[in-house]
Amino acid sequence: MINAIGIDIENVTVAYNGRVALHSASLQLKSGTVCGLVGMNGAGKSTLFKAIMGFVKPVSGQILINGLPIRRVQKNNLVAYVPQSEEVDWNFPVSVYDVVMMGRYGYMNLLRMPRPLDKQAVRESLERVEMWEMRDHQIGELSGGQKKRTFFARALAQQGTILLLDEPFAGVDIKTEKMMINLLMELSQAGHTILISTHDLASITTFCDQVILINRSILAYGATSEVFTEENLSRTFGGSVGDFSSAENKINEGSH
Amino acid sequence: MDLVQWFVAPLQHEFMLKAILVSALVGLVCSALSCYMTLKGWALMGDAVSHAVMPGVVISYVLNIPLAVGAFVFGVGSVMAIGFIKSKTRVKEDTVIGLVFTGFFALGLVLVSKVKSSIDLTHILFGNVLGISDADIIQTVIISIVTLVTLAILRKDLILFCFDSTHARSIGLNITFLYYVLLSLLSLTAVAGLQTVGIILVVAMLVTPGATAYLLSDRFDHMILIAMASGVFSSVMGTYISYHIDGSTGGCIVVLQTLLFVLAMIFAPKHGLLVRTNKFQTVSESVTNEKS
Numbered sequence: 063m064i065n066a067i068g069i070d071i072e073n074v075t076v077a078y079n080g081r082v083a084l085h086s087a088s089l090q091l092k093s094g095t096v097c098g099l100v101g102m103n104g105a106g107k108s109t110l111f112k113a114i115m116g117f118v119k120p121v122s123g124q125i126l127i128n129g130l131p132i133r134r135v136q137k138n139n140l141v142a143y144v145p146q147s148e149e150v151d152w153n154f155p156v157s158v159y160d161v162v163m164m165g166r167y168g169y170m171n172l173l174r175m176p177r178p179l180d181k182q183a184v185r186e187s188l189e190r191v192e193m194w195e196m197r198d199h200q201i202g203e204l205s206g207g208q209k210k211r212t213f214f215a216r217a218l219a220q221q222g223t224i225l226l227l228d229e230p231f232a233g234v235d236i237k238t239e240k241m242m243i244n245l246l247m248e249l250s251q252a253g254h255t256i257l258i259s260t261h262d263l264a265s266i267t268t269f270c271d272q273v274i275l276i277n278r279s280i281l282a283y284g285a286t287s288e289v290f291t292e293e294n295l296s297r298t299f300g301g302s303v304g305d306f307s308s309a310e311n312k313i314n315e316g317s318h
Numbered sequence: 319m320d321l322v323q324w325f326v327a328p329l330q331h332e333f334m335l336k337a338i339l340v341s342a343l344v345g346l347v348c349s350a351l352s353c354y355m356t357l358k359g360w361a362l363m364g365d366a367v368s369h370a371v372m373p374g375v376v377i378s379y380v381l382n383i384p385l386a387v388g389a390f391v392f393g394v395g396s397v398m399a400i401g402f403i404k405s406k407t408r409v410k411e412d413t414v415i416g417l418v419f420t421g422f423f424a425l426g427l428v429l430v431s432k433v434k435s436s437i438d439l440t441h442i443l444f445g446n447v448l449g450i451s452d453a454d455i456i457q458t459v460i461i462s463i464v465t466l467v468t469l470a471i472l473r474k475d476l477i478l479f480c481f482d483s484t485h486a487r488s489i490g491l492n493i494t495f496l497y498y499v500l501l502s503l504l505s506l507t508a509v510a511g512l513q514t515v516g517i518i519l520v521v522a523m524l525v526t527p528g529a530t531a532y533l534l535s536d537r538f539d540h541m542i543l544i545a546m547a548s549g550v551f552s553s554v555m556g557t558y559i560s561y562h563i564d565g566s567t568g569g570c571i572v573v574l575q576t577l578l579f580v581l582a583m584i585f586a587p588k589h590g591l592l593v594r595t596n597k598f599q600t601v602s603e604s605v606t607n608e609k610s
Contacts, residue, residue, distance in 0.1 A: 115487070115488055117484075119488060133490065136488065136489060136490030137490045142488075142490070143484075143485075143488040149484075150482065151357075151481065154357060154480075154481050155357075155532070155535060155536050155537055155538045155540075155541050156477075156481060156537075156538060157536075157537065160538075164478055164481075164482070164485060165489075167474065167478065167489055167491070168489040168490060169476070172471065173471065173474070174474035174475065200536035200537075208527070216411050218486075220489070
């Protein structure tokens with residue numbers, strides 16, 4: 063299992079209405095890796111996630127997860143995807159518990175009746191992110207960090223071996239970020255493959271053992287210590303960067 | 319006349335008994351669906367579909383086939399037309415919706431005026447539950463059963479589809495299928511509602527009870543029960559009132575629904591205007607107390 067390939071992307075090109083968003087991307091992530099995905103806004107990070115999830119069809123190339131095409135992977139509950147959360151309707155009449163239970167639908171029968179097994183998985187997931195006491199709250203009553211933890215708990219409840227996280231640390235408190243990083247490290251030790259995009263360059267060196275630098279194509283990819291160099295980062299953000307903090311400034315500019 | 323008489327006397331007429339039962343059933347079904355419509359943000363879509371079924375209704379009359387068939391074809395067809403025009407032109411979605419449903423509706427008006435048949439335009443526009451035929455009752459019952467059974471089976475998948483279609487996709491649910499299920503149910507219930515309150519007001523049946531319940535609950539299961547209770551109540555009471563005041567049945571039903579919404583808006587325990595004002599006062603009071 064340790065040397066198996068979790069995510070295998072071969073020569074993938076994605077285009078929207080003829081405009082190339084991601085050009086000829088190739089990479090192999092071994093099971094058990096935590097891999098950071100770094101690039102400016104519009105560099106193709108979300109596109110890469112969507113291509114892996116099969117939401118956009120690549121013009122060319124193929125993507126395999128644990129050696130399987132994405133449809134099979136989804137049916138077997140192998141992958142959990144946590145997109146950026148701006149689009150969630152926080153007034154929707156669902157509780158924290160309901161949301162996390164949605165992570166279990168793939169395991170249930172047509173009527174989605176939760177079995178004791180599902181309830182237990184939901185409880186364990188909520189306890190891991192310290193949200194069990196908040197389970198009956200409507201999701202709009204939560205703080206930013208609690209919202210992120212709820213959706214993270216849903217991904218945990220899916221019990222997949224592949225975890226895709228798009229900007230999980232955007233707008234969260236330090237406690238939540240630390241808790242999530244600890245959980246990610248636990249998961250990777252248990253053999254999960256994790257791909258995580260983040261603007262928090264400083265924290266990447268602390269928990270990612272691999273890094274992908276991306277700007278419409280993969281600029282560099284490999285072990286964090288080798289890839290995460292000033293030269294590579296300045297190529298990624300299109301200018302010279304003196305240190306990581308000015309790199310972050312560049313990113314923030316990119317987000318306007 | 320005492321209260322018992324007020325309720326019992328109309329039931330001596332067979333047409334009133336039928337009207338009350340049919341409008342209660344329609345109120346129940348439309349209200350259940352209205353929760354999904356309001357949460358998915360499909361109110362405008364509901365308005366569009368309910369108007370766009372008009373040519374289908376007329377054609378069904380002429381061909382002597384069930385209204386639901388023609389309405390279904392034109393209801394789903396109008397939404398596909400909206401999707402097609404939106405994807406192929408630069409015109410914005412709300413414009414496309416406005417354009418397509420009025421176009422379909424106008425076509426229906428032309429058809430009504432030109433085909434020789436016994437169709438009464440006012441019955442289509444404003445409903446005719448007091449004079450509903452047995453064939454129409456059977457059709458309404460079938461539509462209601464199909465809708466309620468579908469909602470019962472796919473309830474959780476449809477909630478997930480409304481709440482988070484990305485997650486639905488990522489666990490391998492077929493969201494195109496769910497989209498068309500919801501759309502088909504909308505077209506079918508539009509026909510059921512059309513016979514009770516008419517094309518023009520049917521959108522109220524498909525939106526208002528859901529909106530009222532949305533203000534009264536933070537749980538989907540409670541919301542759908544509250545919506546159905548308010549829908550059935552308005553339908554039954556509206557039919558009674560219309561009998562006693564000799565007024566438009568559809569009008570009475572929808573006015574009642576709107577009143578219930580206004581009551582919920584003001585008095586809802588958590589999201590009502592009164593509570594919000596109180597909260598504001600409590601906050602400002604506590605601020606004043608801290609200062610003093």
